[in-house]
Amino acid sequence: MPFNRKPNKVFTPGPTPIHPAILALGATQPPYSRTQAFSKLTFEIIAGLKNVFQTSDDVVLLTASGTAAMEASVMGFLKPDDKALIVNGGTFGQRWVDLCQRHSVPFKELKLDAGKTPSPEAIEKSLRDFSCNVLLINAHETSTGVLYDVAKIGQVARRLGVFFVVDAISSICADPFLMDEWSVDVAILSSQKALALPPGLSFIALNGKAKTRLLADPAKTLYFDLLDYLENQKRGQVPYTPATGVFVMLHQRLKDIASVGLEATLLQHETLARYFRSKLTKFPFTILPERSSSAMTALLCDEALDASRLVASLEKEHGVFVAPSGGELKTKVFRVSHMGDQTQQDIDFLIEALRTVLLKFEYINMREVAA
Structure with a gap:
C-alpha cells in the first residue's frame, strides 16, 4: 500500500507542520558540506542555537535523533562512579532509565504519576537521601504533557553542586528555557519539535563544567565523541556527513526566530x-x-x-x-x-x-x- x-x-x-517557505528550501539540492560557504552557515547556525538555548556556551550539532543525543550525553558526561537521580514521569523519563541501564551508570528513580510535577523539595530530598551527584530530567515529559519547573529545580542542583542534564527536546521554543540562568549544565534539543523542521538533527548545549567531564574521561565512542565535534566546529564543520539539506532549513528557521x-x-x-x-x-x-x-x-x-x-x-x-x-x-x-x-x-x-x-x-x- x-x-x-x-x-x-x-x-x-x-x-510538526513545517512552514511552506521552509519546506521549499528542503526541495532544493542539498549542498556539499566541505566548503567555506557551508562553514559560514554552520557558524551562523551555532549562533542561532545559542539564542534559543539562551546560553553563551558551546552547542554540538548532531545528525541524529533526540534519543541519540540523550545517549551521547550519557556516554560522554556520565561515568560508572557517578550516581544519577532520574525524574521518571513517563516515556521519556523512562528513556533516561533505559540509557543509564545500558551504559552501566548507577541511578535512582523519582517516579511520578502521569501528569504530576516533582516539587523541588522532593528532588532535593531524593538527591540527598540517595547521595546522587547527577540529575537527569525532561523539561517537558511529552508522553503526558507535563512541564517541569526547570528554573526551581536548577536552583536545587546549583545549591547541591549536582551535575544537571535536561532533555528539553519538546520544550525549547515553545516554553521559556534559560539554560545559563537556570544552572543547566547540559541541554538537548531536536529539529522536529518547536523548531518545526524535519527530523534528523539534534543539538547538545554544554557549559564549561560539562566540557571538563568530557576531557577528564573521553567516551569510548566514535560517532558520539563530542570532543571531536567541538574541535571540528571551530572551523565550521562536523566530523561526519551532516544532513546538509536540513541544515539549510534550520539556518533559515533560526533567522526567522531571531527576526521576530x-x-x-x-x-x-x-x-x-x-x-x-x-x-x-x-x-x-x-x-x-x-x-x-x-x-x-x-x-x-x-x-x-x-x-x-x-x-x-x-x-x-x-x-x-x-x-x-x-x-x-x-x-x-x-x-x-x-x-x-x-x-x-x-x-x-x-x-x-x-x-x-x-x-x-x-x-x-x-x-x-x-x-
Missing part, C-alpha cells in the same frame, strides 16, 4: 495552547497535567470514551492526526500539539472534527457541544 501523501492536518508533537524575537515565538505557542484549551469546556476531556507545556495539550477522556478509537476516527474520517498514548494510557489519553506552522483556523478545524466524531459515537451529553 503506497504511503498516503494527501494533505492532512497534523497536530502531533513531532514531526524568541519571545514572540514563545507567545505564539502560548496563544495557540490557550485558544485550544478555551474550546474544550463542553467536551468530555480533562487536561491531564497539573502544569501544562505550551508545546501540547494532553487530554484525559471520560471513562466511557476510548481515546485510541477517537484518534483513529479523526485520522480516517477527517485526515486529522493527533498523538495517541501508549501503555496504560492508550485508551485514556490523547495529545494535541501546538507546535509548528499552526493557526487558530487549524484549531477550529480540529475542534469541529472532534465534535463530529463524538456525535457519531453518540457520546452522552454531546448534543450540547454541537450547539
Whole structure:
C-alpha cells in the first residue's frame, strides 16, 4: 500500500507542520558540506542555537535523533562512579532509565504519576537521601504533557553542586528555557519539535563544567565523541556527513526566530495552547497535567470514551492526526500539539472534527457541544 501523501492536518508533537517557505528550501539540492560557504552557515547556525538555548556556551550539532543525543550525553558526561537521580514521569523519563541501564551508570528513580510535577523539595530530598551527584530530567515529559519547573529545580542542583542534564527536546521554543540562568549544565534539543523542521538533527548545549567531564574521561565512542565535534566546529564543520539539506532549513528557521524575537515565538505557542484549551469546556476531556507545556495539550477522556478509537476516527474520517498514548494510557489519553506552522483556523478545524466524531459515537451529553 503506497504511503498516503494527501494533505492532512497534523497536530502531533513531532514531526510538526513545517512552514511552506521552509519546506521549499528542503526541495532544493542539498549542498556539499566541505566548503567555506557551508562553514559560514554552520557558524551562523551555532549562533542561532545559542539564542534559543539562551546560553553563551558551546552547542554540538548532531545528525541524529533526540534519543541519540540523550545517549551521547550519557556516554560522554556520565561515568560508572557517578550516581544519577532520574525524574521518571513517563516515556521519556523512562528513556533516561533505559540509557543509564545500558551504559552501566548507577541511578535512582523519582517516579511520578502521569501528569504530576516533582516539587523541588522532593528532588532535593531524593538527591540527598540517595547521595546522587547527577540529575537527569525532561523539561517537558511529552508522553503526558507535563512541564517541569526547570528554573526551581536548577536552583536545587546549583545549591547541591549536582551535575544537571535536561532533555528539553519538546520544550525549547515553545516554553521559556534559560539554560545559563537556570544552572543547566547540559541541554538537548531536536529539529522536529518547536523548531518545526524535519527530523534528523539534534543539538547538545554544554557549559564549561560539562566540557571538563568530557576531557577528564573521553567516551569510548566514535560517532558520539563530542570532543571531536567541538574541535571540528571551530572551523565550521562536523566530523561526519551532516544532513546538509536540513541544515539549510534550520539556518533559515533560526533567522526567522531571531527576526521576530524568541519571545514572540514563545507567545505564539502560548496563544495557540490557550485558544485550544478555551474550546474544550463542553467536551468530555480533562487536561491531564497539573502544569501544562505550551508545546501540547494532553487530554484525559471520560471513562466511557476510548481515546485510541477517537484518534483513529479523526485520522480516517477527517485526515486529522493527533498523538495517541501508549501503555496504560492508550485508551485514556490523547495529545494535541501546538507546535509548528499552526493557526487558530487549524484549531477550529480540529475542534469541529472532534465534535463530529463524538456525535457519531453518540457520546452522552454531546448534543450540547454541537450547539
